[in-house]
Amino acid sequence: MAVSESSIHKYELLDPDVRLMLQVRDDDAAAFEELVMRYQNRVIGILTHLTRKREQAEDLAQEVFLRVFRARKRYTPDAKFSTWLFTIANNVALNAKRTLARRREVNLGAGARDDDGPPALDQMALEASGLMPTRQLDKAERAQMVRLAIEALPERQRVALLLSKFENLSYVEIAETMEMTVQATKSLLSRARENLRAILEPYMRDGDSPMEAAGS
Amino acid sequence: MNDPNHQHDTTIDEELVAYLDGELDADAARRVAARLAEDAELRQKLEQHQRTWDLLDELPRTDVGEHFTQTTVEMVAVSVADQVDDASRRNSLRAKFGWLIGGGVAVAASLAGYALVASIVAAPNRQLVEDLRVIENLDAYRAVEDIEFLRALEREGLFALEVNDEL
Secondary structure: OOOOHHHHHHHHHHOHHHHHHHHHHOOOHHHHHHHHHHHHHHHHHHHHHHHOOHHHHHHHHHHHHHHHHHOHHHOOOOOOHHHHHHHHHHHHHHHHHHHHHHHHHHHHHOOOOOOOOOOOHHHHHHHHHHOOOOOOOOHHHHHHHHHHHHHHOOHHHHHHHHHHHHOOOOHHHHHHHHOOOHHHHHHHHHHHHHHHHHHHHHHHHHOOOHHHHHHO | OOOHHHHHHHHHHHHHHHHHOOOOOHHHHHHHHHHHHHOHHHHHHHHHHHHHHHHHHHOOOOOOHHHHHHHHHHHHHHHHHHHHHHHHHHHHHHHHHHHHHHHHHHHHHHHHHHHHHHHHHHHHHHHHHHOHHHHHOHHHHHHOOOHHHHHHHHHOOHHHHHHHHHO
């Protein structure tokens, strides 16, 4: 897609990270290090929620930054830097998931147990209810409950939700990152928020597990 | 399949979430606000959405520190260096094969050149062979000034006999 000069100029002016990336394009190693420092926690945070494994998330984050560096000469500032970066992160996570799925297919053929899939809602509820002997939740327990709720969301809903909440990306930016229309993004986020509300609201209201709430 | 009520609810849910996210234009935002003012159930849903959204802040923030930065930059540097090595290895192979290809081209060119020169050099000889009959009889031809007489001799088979003798 053709990108206008004015659009490129706009992102260059408004986004300091775009300017850093343009320095990286000119082989400035210090600028690259600065970008890694600025984004490493955010990229690992998102990837941890996507992969559910911190160690794997760190490996994938390194892969993301490697791709950024390798793509530097082709970089054109036609969006916010974070949008471009999280598009790469999303693609890396999807590739890793596909590789894992292929490996799992082979393993399942050999009778292996599926440990890497998303937790079933009932399993999630069981785990979370075990965290709540009383109706009062301390901070760590709330964090664990929220983590489990996010993990229970379908993957695309989870990605969109995380980009919206933690990266403050607009619907347009999320649409670009996830390669979908803005209307589809709006629907996806609505479903994500609705699912999250359905899972978490019973905890917040009564300290009930979602399954108890669903059965009542 | 297309339940109008379900469709209506979906639209309202989408508008409500977009309203919370500040993604509606002014007119749409006013419509949602008006609807909220008269619909207690929708207001409750909005509050629940807001609470669960705020609850996401409970998630611990990732902090990997400088060590990760350092290992990442080193990993990228090593990877790029490997890439450069691969590229120079490819260039070196290309250079070696380049000599071979160059040598091959040179030999082929030499052969072609030889053939060309040989053919050029051979051409006058070929012409001499073709004109041999004329050259051998040049003195006799010069003595005869009438071409019709020569043609008459040819018709009589005089030259053919000579050629057959030579062959």
